[in-house]
Amino acid sequence: MITFLDYGAGNVRSVINGIESLGERVKVVTTAEDILSAEKLVFPGVGAFGSMMNILHQKDYVEPLKAYLRSDRPFLGICLGLQALFEYSEEAPGVKGLGIIPGSVKRFAIDLSVPHIGWNGLNIKQPSVIFKGLSGDEKFYFVHSYHVVSEDKEAVLTTTDYGYEFVSSIQKGNIIATQFHPEKSGSAGLQILKNFLETSVEKTRPVFRSEPTRLAKRIIACLDVRSNDQGDLVVTKGDQYDVRENGAVRNLGKPVELARRYYKEGADEITFLNITGFRDFPLEDMPMLEVLRQTSKNVFVPLTIGGGIRDYTDKDGRNYKALEVAAEYFRSGADKVSIGTDAVLIVEECLKSGRKTGQSSIEEISRVYGNQAVVISIDPRRVYVQSPEGVEHQVIETAIPGPNGERYCWYQCTVKGGREGRNLDAITLAQVCEKLGAGEILLNCIDRDGTNLGFDIELIDAVSKAVSIPVIASSGAGGVEHFYEVFTETEAESALAAGIFHRREIPIRDVKIYLNGKVEVRL
Secondary structure (H helix, E strand, O other), X not given: OEEEOOOOOOOOHHHHXXXXXXXXXXXXXXXXXXXXXXXXXXXXXXXXXXXXHHHHHHOOOHHHHHHHHHOOOOEEEEEHHHHOOOOEEOOOOOOEXXXXXXXXXXXXXXXXXXXXXXXXXXXXXXXXXXXXOOOOOOOEEEEEOEEEEEOOHHHEEEEEEEOEEEEEEEEXXXXXXXXXXXXXOHHHHHHHHHHHHOOOOOXXXXXXXXXXXXXXXXXXXXXXXXXXXXXOEEEEOOEOOXXXXXXXXXXXXXXXXXXXXXXXXXXXXXXXXXXXXOOOOHHHOHHHHHHHHHHHOOOOOXXXXXXXXXXXXOOOOOEEOHHHHHHHHHHHOOOEEEEOHXXXXXXXXXXXXXXXXXXXXXXXXXXXXXXXXXXXXXXEEEEEEOOOOOOOOOOEEOOOOOOOOOOEEEEEEEEOOOOEEEEEEHHHHHHHHHHHOOOEEEEOOOOOOOOOOXXXXXXXXXXXXXXXXXXXXXXXXXXXXXXXXXXXXXXXXXXXXXXXXXXXXXXXXXXXXXXXXXXXOOO
């Protein structure tokens, strides 16, 4: 029996699913006594350091947790479950950690994108039971803006390189904690969980040494999900956002089945976009929540969900906050939420008033769950102009002239599935959303959607250079060379595709084989 400390924030469902998939039973902590009587304790922390520690104090878990850790019984901390072991964090000044390991938690001070999101390797510093069956060249999934700085050098189990070398896991007696997410790291991550769960594993040290490690470019499979005319949830694909063909919704498969297929084919992440979310309130959209629950049972890579994440008043007058909607998605298996239309409206209001309210969905969700949990989905289209003069938006010079020979354009943001244009450009939207607390940009392009002409390199390059958070390139992929192009000609850290994967025109594995040796990928 594994005792599981769920303090009530973020997606912990995948950790439970991972443990149960290995044949173990899980008991979720409900009282302090559950912690004190545990034989093996797993603590996956997700979100923000201050929020985590406040909840642990409110539940009276802090002292029992310290007592358990001091007894040197088996403990596995994940992400914030690692950071909680230290004395304090720059993320929450004045808030004390558990203080089991001397040191602190600091924000990345680098020129690279922050958060550090994606698959990276490990520099192994000492033997451990969790390394059985590993070669040492595996990559694991990271998503964090802060990292631990241990004053106890003997406690450092692994380091990882991102701008500089940082501690990515620790080991002190029977206490093991990782910054990366084993439950989101595919078969290698499940092997680490299995090793922790077994009682007779000896400490080993893989032969392969990978100093310095390198962050892989991510290949993301996107599933646009909506109800068809019969009321069933199907994966569809638009042609410049038109999902109907011969009058019916284009049906390319069932969401859970496709997600499982992409996981087996090597997708680094899977994104669900509930494209009817702007009409249907997600807390009443139980089939979509069930899709997440079922997917997370068998898919051990990150899951993002978008659609309808906004404040809402139902027909009975009850008010729901976007934070509640996001929480339900997280509890159902999502790791990140994607905000589209609501982000445009929030930024418009922010620009109009000249200030942040602190109450927007972007700000509230990032405050509780961390900015790495908030993705902004931008759906722009090109607007050509003869000259930048007199245009209030951020204009770029383009190598693709307009219908009248125009050499300049700006990218107009749209809402409601691309049907309504707004007086806001994509670059400004991305910059303001970063200031509000977003941790990643999903950059679509209506002009390229469904064309197979390749990504809009000019758009992606402009937005990537304008923000310091990771950018996911989307819309237009039609060949393996398009992925190489976007990774070598822009600063995008990920590339997303849908139709070519759904129709099996280009398997995910073929993309990675083509990229291998040219750019860093996870094979």
